[in-house]
Amino acid sequence: MRALIIGFAIGVGLLQVQGQLPGMEWGAVGLVFSALLAFTAWKFWQPLLRVPSLLTCGAWLGFLWAAAFALYYLDQELPSAWEGRDITVIGTVADLPVHNEQGVRFRFDVEQVVVQGGVKPPVPPRLALSWYGSQRYQMPSEDGEQAAPPRLAVPDLRPGERWRLQVRLKRPHGNANPDGFDYELWLLQDDVRATGYVVGRPAAAGAPETAETALNRRVDAFVWTPSHVIDSARGWLRDRIYAALPGAPYAGVVAALVMGDQRGINQADWTVFNRTGVGHLMAISGLHITMLAALCGGLASWLWRRSFFTGAQLPLRLPAQKVAVIVGMLAALLYVLLAGFGVPAQRTLYMLIVVGIAFWRGRIVRVSVVQCLALGLVLLLDPWAVLWPGFWLSFGAVALLLYGSVGRMQPPQAMAAAASRKHWWPALLQRIKEAGYAQYVVTLGLVPLTVLLFGQYSLVSPIANALAIPLVSLVITPLALLGSILPAVLAQFVLQVPHQLLAWLADFLQTLSDMPWAVWETPLPSAWMFALALGGTLLVLAPRGWPVRWLGLFGWLPLLLNAPVAPAEGSMRVTAFDVGQGMAVLVETPGHRLLYDTGPYYTPDSDGATRVILPYLRARGIDRLDRVVISHNDNDHSGGALSLFKQLPVQSVYSSLAPDSPILRSAPEHTRCQAGQSWNWDGIGFTVLHPQAASYDSDKWRPNALSCVLKVQIGRQSILLAGDIEAVQEDELVNGPLAERLPSTVLLAPHHGSGTSSTEPFLRAVRPELAIFQVGYRNRFNHPKPEVYERYGRLGIRRLRTDETGALTLTMGDQLQVEQYRKQHARYWYGH
Numbered sequence: 001m002r003a004l005i006i007g008f009a010i011g012v013g014l015l016q017v018q019g020q021l022p023g024m025e026w027g028a029v030g031l032v033f034s035a036l037l038a039f040t041a042w043k044f045w046q047p048l049l050r051v052p053s054l055l056t057c058g059a060w061l062g063f064l065w066a067a068a069f070a071l072y073y074l075d076q077e078l079p080s081a082w083e084g085r086d087i088t089v090i091g092t093v094a095d096l097p098v099h100n101e102q103g104v105r106f107r108f109d110v111e112q113v114v115v116q117g118g119v120k121p122p123v124p125p126r127l128a129l130s131w132y133g134s135q136r137y138q139m140p141s142e143d144g145e146q147a148a149p150p151r152l153a154v155p156d157l158r159p160g161e162r163w164r165l166q167v168r169l170k171r172p173h174g175n176a177n178p179d180g181f182d183y184e185l186w187l188l189q190d191d192v193r194a195t196g197y198v199v200g201r202p203a204a205a206g207a208p209e210t211a212e213t214a215l216n217r218r219v220d221a222f223v224w225t226p227s228h229v230i231d232s233a234r235g236w237l238r239d240r241i242y243a244a245l246p247g248a249p250y251a252g253v254v255a256a257l258v259m260g261d262q263r264g265i266n267q268a269d270w271t272v273f274n275r276t277g278v279g280h281l282m283a284i285s286g287l288h289i290t291m292l293a294a295l296c297g298g299l300a301s302w303l304w305r306r307s308f309f310t311g312a313q314l315p316l317r318l319p320a321q322k323v324a325v326i327v328g329m330l331a332a333l334l335y336v337l338l339a340g341f342g343v344p345a346q347r348t349l350y351m352l353i354v355v356g357i358a359f360w361r362g363r364i365v366r367v368s369v370v371q372c373l374a375l376g377l378v379l380l381l382d383p384w385a386v387l388w389p390g391f392w393l394s395f396g397a398v399a400l401l402l403y404g405s406v407g408r409m410q411p412p413q414a415m416a417a418a419a420s421r422k423h424w425w426p427a428l429l430q431r432i433k434e435a436g437y438a439q440y441v442v443t444l445g446l447v448p449l450t451v452l453l454f455g456q457y458s459l460v461s462p463i464a465n466a467l468a469i470p471l472v473s474l475v476i477t478p479l480a481l482l483g484s485i486l487p488a489v490l491a492q493f494v495l496q497v498p499h500q501l502l503a504w505l506a507d508f509l510q511t512l513s514d515m516p517w518a519v520w521e522t523p524l525p526s527a528w529m530f531a532l533a534l535g536g537t538l539l540v541l542a543p544r545g546w547p548v549r550w551l552g553l554f555g556w557l558p559l560l561l562n563a564p565v566a567p568a569e570g571s572m573r574v575t576a577f578d579v580g581q582g583m584a585v586l587v588e589t590p591g592h593r594l595l596y597d598t599g600p601y602y603t604p605d606s607d608g609a610t611r612v613i614l615p616y617l618r619a620r621g622i623d624r625l626d627r628v629v630i631s632h633n634d635n636d637h638s639g640g641a642l643s644l645f646k647q648l649p650v651q652s653v654y655s656s657l658a659p660d661s662p663i664l665r666s667a668p669e670h671t672r673c674q675a676g677q678s679w680n681w682d683g684i685g686f687t688v689l690h691p692q693a694a695s696y697d698s699d700k701w702r703p704n705a706l707s708c709v710l711k712v713q714i715g716r717q718s719i720l721l722a723g724d725i726e727a728v729q730e731d732e733l734v735n736g737p738l739a740e741r742l743p744s745t746v747l748l749a750p751h752h753g754s755g756t757s758s759t760e761p762f763l764r765a766v767r768p769e770l771a772i773f774q775v776g777y778r779n780r781f782n783h784p785k786p787e788v789y790e791r792y793g794r795l796g797i798r799r800l801r802t803d804e805t806g807a808l809t810l811t812m813g814d815q816l817q818v819e820q821y822r823k824q825h826a827r828y829w830y831g832h
Contacts (some may be wrong), residue, residue: 003051013385016067018060019826026040066383076124076525078194087121088114090164091814092223099156103132124167124193147422159235160228162220169196175578176806179619188829195221216698234259244492247248250502257477258484260339267605275513278468284339297328299830327355343385344394350374382813389453404441404541448533455619456521460512522562523621564621571813579608581776582636592626593683596721601639609640610820630655631723632703656706673708684714689738715811720744724751729764742766749773753784770798777803
């Protein structure tokens, strides 16, 4: 059984790294082959053949099961012909809507699609929608100026409401960057096969209905389904917590501990929690579920036993231990449902159910069997779980505890005997010793996996967890649960206690996080480095008596000595990130790194730096930048600057920003961009071609006209980074004193290919072999303009768009090499 489930997990994992799904013929062959292997394993039950046969059979079944799952979900996708068209749908609000400064984001389960022009649009059953509070996000604009359009009323959406909405949809699409968050995969896992926004405004209560408001109106206040009841309960708990803790800084953490909604925790707090290694506690974890199940089961057992003295004699009808198991499992199930059914919660629930069933049947089940059954159930219900870090950390921690406890922990009989002695303290000391050893096993054992997943490890996590685990699990979480269900008057008093404890804990964690050695950062290791470190770790944790366990420490050497990889001498690497509608380009020489623009601003906790640039730099082990060039002040070019400066050392900044810019107040040494500036790093020349000094003295130019234009040249290869310059500035460059510097191998298309740039004289002067368009998928500006894009093609220039290719990595030296992320890292859900 265990070999079959492990093989199933291997097969599921193999499917998730495929660029294409297998055809029906491969599915038929796989089923026949699996059946033959299963028959062989059953008929010829030889130990030598049994395990390999079951592993192979399980792998085929897992591969085919995950493929069938993927095909079913992908077939529901919105056809490209219906992208950007207004569609009227009727359905219900699902999950918990999230309000932000732009409006509200929510899931929408479609029940009915209104026929339009005699045609029923093929709309997927679940949508991810936004209802914006500003027309800026709905109306196309050529120049992208940050005007102040009229605000629109956004309703207070509640889970389970039925609405009639007019929506504008597009196929699932996300930024595709090395070591970045895969938004398309996340949507696929949630069965969301179209995203979009609501067009227009809602009908106001009591107001006369107009043609516009008639399109968007609430039909029913609540639709009774099990999922809506659960979502409504989660929303009710969240509202009670925020009402009891108005404006409290850690109300979001309390909500995360009660009902698993982590969206109220701000990015600054997440940074501290992750740097101190306690991020796993700031949600409903397996430890919290087990604790609650044990508490509820113990209380039920106590009450059941006491009923014997009331005359009911309930223990004679059903043993109190079995009642405790039932109540504990029900409590765990309820808590997991409130948690949103995450992987750690699922794993704990399934393990508790297996153990509970075994207890009821009077059977002894090996812990490894329980672990494998939980693994199989998780992947059976969600094959994509294998792609998320929480899956590996959750099952990895339990596997390490099983491995590290072999021959180390006292059996329950010995513990019971110790506890029954006159002096109870030896048993207490033994429990403390075992808890400490378990923490040591998990802390040491997860280092290779944590470094592989995140490229860093918290050195202060043992200290932080020693305090945080008992405080959060045994005190804060129970009090938060109790306070969230009490009457409002009592809730305000009770919830203040866990919040204050969280505030004190956060101060302690902040002190640890501020230590210069709090986190060990390293580039993501290669497969062989990880395998060697993992093998060495298992050797160190092997049972006593195992020979030369200390040799396992040498397995860590490649991991400890892993250093960032820089371009070879005589070459440079240029990475054009996929940041959506914005710019961000990293230029690397053998000894220096420059970032040109920092991507767009999305929300107060999310921008191009936090979402794309910083994760990439950390994965590469890049811990500083020599220079950042911010071309101009538009949001899509400078939106990530503040986050970047807060989280990464930067030696100097070049920009065309105004002196009073908040970005410059946070920046290190600053120099104003000016044509003619130049420097040389490692034999690679950098030259600023625009703007001229006189441009700063005029007030007639918009920020686009002041864009810093930078040329980077190595030998005969070069790239021209043109920012958002337009036709007038292009003409100045073509006819200016630095015109001879314009010819370049690669051109970053000015202003994302807008209709006001990329004039033919400019393109003929630059004569690029390749043009890169950094644009967002179906962006509201319609960049690049079709006529401009065609102009590049007519001149024989190769064109690549980041919305189609993902991030682009150029290696420049003797020749130009181009890597397209979506092609090099092909996955079956990309561009489906």
